[in-house]
Amino acid sequence: MVTATGALIGAAVGSTALAIKGQRDAKKASQSAAEGQRQAAIQSADLLDKAGKAGEADILRQSALAEETSIRGASEASAQLDPFADLQALELAQEQFIGNLPVSGAIADSIRAASTDFIRSRPEMFNISPVVDREVDRQGDLSVSAASPDFRNSLLASGQQGLAATSDQAQIKRAGLQRLADLSGNAASNRATVLVGANPALAQLQASSNEARLLSNVAGQRANAQTAESIAGLAGQLFAPKVGLLRQNTQQPKGFGASGFEGTGGI
Amino acid sequence: MAFKSLSGSVSAPAGGFQSIDDLIAARAPQALSILQQGSNEQLGLSQQATQAGLDPLRQVDDLRGFNEQQAILGLQGQEAQEQAIGNIPVSQFDQELQRRQQQQLTRGAAARGELGGGATIQAGQQLAGAQQANIIQQRLAQLEPLAALSRSVRGDASSIIEGGAVNEANIQQGLGTQMANIRLGSTAPQIQGIQNAAEISGLQGISSAQQKAQTNNQLASLAGTFFGGS
Numbered sequence: 001m002v003t004a005t006g007a008l009i010g011a012a013v014g015s016t017a018l019a020i021k022g023q024r025d026a027k028k029a030s031q032s033a034a035e036g037q038r039q040a041a042i043q044s045a046d047l048l049d050k051a052g053k054a055g056e057a058d059i060l061r062q063s064a065l066a067e068e069t070s071i072r073g074a075s076e077a078s079a080q081l082d083p084f085a086d087l088q089a090l091e092l093a094q095e096q097f098i099g100n101l102p103v104s105g106a107i108a109d110s111i112r113a114a115s116t117d118f119i120r121s122r123p124e125m126f127n128i129s130p131v132v133d134r135e136v137d138r139q140g141d142l143s144v145s146a147a148s149p150d151f152r153n154s155l156l157a158s159g160q161q162g163l164a165a166t167s168d169q170a171q172i173k174r175a176g177l178q179r180l181a182d183l184s185g186n187a188a189s190n191r192a193t194v195l196v197g198a199n200p201a202l203a204q205l206q207a208s209s210n211e212a213r214l215l216s217n218v219a220g221q222r223a224n225a226q227t228a229e230s231i232a233g234l235a236g237q238l239f240a241p242k243v244g245l246l247r248q249n250t251q252q253p254k255g256f257g258a259s260g261f262e263g264t265g266g267i
Numbered sequence: 268m269a270f271k272s273l274s275g276s277v278s279a280p281a282g283g284f285q286s287i288d289d290l291i292a293a294r295a296p297q298a299l300s301i302l303q304q305g306s307n308e309q310l311g312l313s314q315q316a317t318q319a320g321l322d323p324l325r326q327v328d329d330l331r332g333f334n335e336q337q338a339i340l341g342l343q344g345q346e347a348q349e350q351a352i353g354n355i356p357v358s359q360f361d362q363e364l365q366r367r368q369q370q371q372l373t374r375g376a377a378a379r380g381e382l383g384g385g386a387t388i389q390a391g392q393q394l395a396g397a398q399q400a401n402i403i404q405q406r407l408a409q410l411e412p413l414a415a416l417s418r419s420v421r422g423d424a425s426s427i428i429e430g431g432a433v434n435e436a437n438i439q440q441g442l443g444t445q446m447a448n449i450r451l452g453s454t455a456p457q458i459q460g461i462q463n464a465a466e467i468s469g470l471q472g473i474s475s476a477q478q479k480a481q482t483n484n485q486l487a488s489l490a491g492t493f494f495g496g497s
Contacts, residue, residue: 014487015486015490015491016487018483018484018487019487022476022479022481022483022484023480025476026473026479026480029469029473029476030473030476032469033465033468033469033470033472036468037466037469039465040461040462040464044454044457044458047457047458047461048451048458051450051451051454052451054447054450055448055451058443058447059443059444059446059447061443062439062443062444062446063439063443066435066436066437066439066440066443069432069436070432070433070436072432073428073429073432073433073435073436076428077426077432078425080421080422080424081421081425083333083334083417083421084333084418084421086337089337092341105345105348106341106345106349106351106352107339107352107403109349110399111396112396113399114396114398115395118392118394118395119388119391125382127383135385139388139389140392142393142396143392143395143400146393146400147396147404150404151403151404154340154407154411157411158336158340161414164418165418168425172429175429183440186444190443190444190447194447194451198451205458208462
């Protein structure tokens with residue numbers, strides 16, 4: 001009887017140990033799987049971070065190149081118009097129109113010289129007294145004055161051309177600065193998009209990591225419950241028959257039961 | 268397993284790819300390389316197009332007329348103006364016309380006996396001054412369309428250069444965005460691969476442990492049945 005009870009206890013202990021080990025192994029495997037998921041999430045996030053940084057660097061580098069090209073293009077385009085972009089003619093024409101001034105400089109000198117030379121180069125025809133000489137000079141100035149409106153118009157036409165070229169240069173400069181602003185804005189927008197674009201993936205990774213952790217906890221609890229269940233089951237399997245035997249043994253001498261209520265629906 | 272070349276310039280490693288993950292990882296640099304190459308070609312062609320537009324304009328880009336116009340109007344300094352006016356070419360016809368007009372004036376005055384008179388002096392001076400003014404105005408009239416032509420040529424060149432630069436800048440900036448998209452896009456399958464590998468590995472471990480646990484349970488159950496039933 002002692003040997004049988006010992007074997008029974010030994011079997012119970014061994015079986016329970018086996019069951020517990022199996023459940024623990026399952027729990028460990030679940031936890032290991034969760035840890036693997038967590039590590040995978042970290043590795044993935046690292047990969048995503050590196051890709052995001054490299055992408056941002058690409059955007060910054062290419063934007064810098066684009067800005068350089070844009071500045072160079074605007075500068076070269078503007079330089080084409082440099083010879084024409086001169087407002088000096090317009091300013092001179094304005095002065096002459098507003099003051100109704102005669103044309104000056106070498107144009108005036110040459111007209112005056114041609115006018116006076118007509119008389120002074122023909123001494124055989126004209127007797128040039130000091131009085132006449134002064135009148136010749138005066139007539140020379142009048143010739144300049146008579147021709148002035150045409151030259152003022154020429155100066156104004158040239159000034160208009162200079163104004164148009166200056167205006168074109170201003171437009172080129174404005175458009176160049178606008179493009180720089182656009183490029184900077186686009187670069188910032190693209191950088192932000194790259195950074196935000198990684199967010200859903202990162203959120204997914206975080207969710208996956210959390211999910212793995214939760215599953216691990218659930219698996220751990222389930223393993224504990226299963227272990228308890230197994231032990232209880234084993235205990236039931238092992239001891240129930242013995243308990244039944246013991247019950248039979250104790251009930252037999254009393255015939256219809258100790259309580260005296262058997263067969264009457266009592267407990 | 269060796270994969271076919273993705274383009275003329277990119278090919279699989281000599282030994283082939285070991286796994287799909289390797290292939291996915293290799294695709295990003297390949298794609299970036301293709302993109303960079305394509306962008307360089309696009310930039311080269313854009314520059315060629317700009318050059319093709321500028322070449323014929325450069326052949327007719329001549330500022331001599333414009334410079335002479337500016338010099339005559341006194342916009343390049345007094346010395347340049349004197350030189351420009353002094354160098355105005357006068358045709359033989361114009362010279363002869365001037366001479367005849369002046370001769371006609373003096374002969375007419377002489378015929379009227381007014382050669383040394385004030386009216387003759389006044390008329391002679393007016394004629395000579397007007398003739399010189401006319402020479403300069405005629406020259407300016409000749410130069411004006413030339414100057415406008417130069418201005419037009421330079422304006423067109425300016426637009427072509429500006430447009431070319433805008434195009435190049437757009438290509439350059441677009442490349443940055445595309446590269447960033449490729450880098451981020453290529454991580455998705457890689458991440459999926461990592462996740463799948465972790466999941467498979469975890470499931471294998473769980474499955475193996477569950478199998479062992481089941482075996483143990485069965486053994487324990489067997490032992491329970493055996494000893495419990497005895």
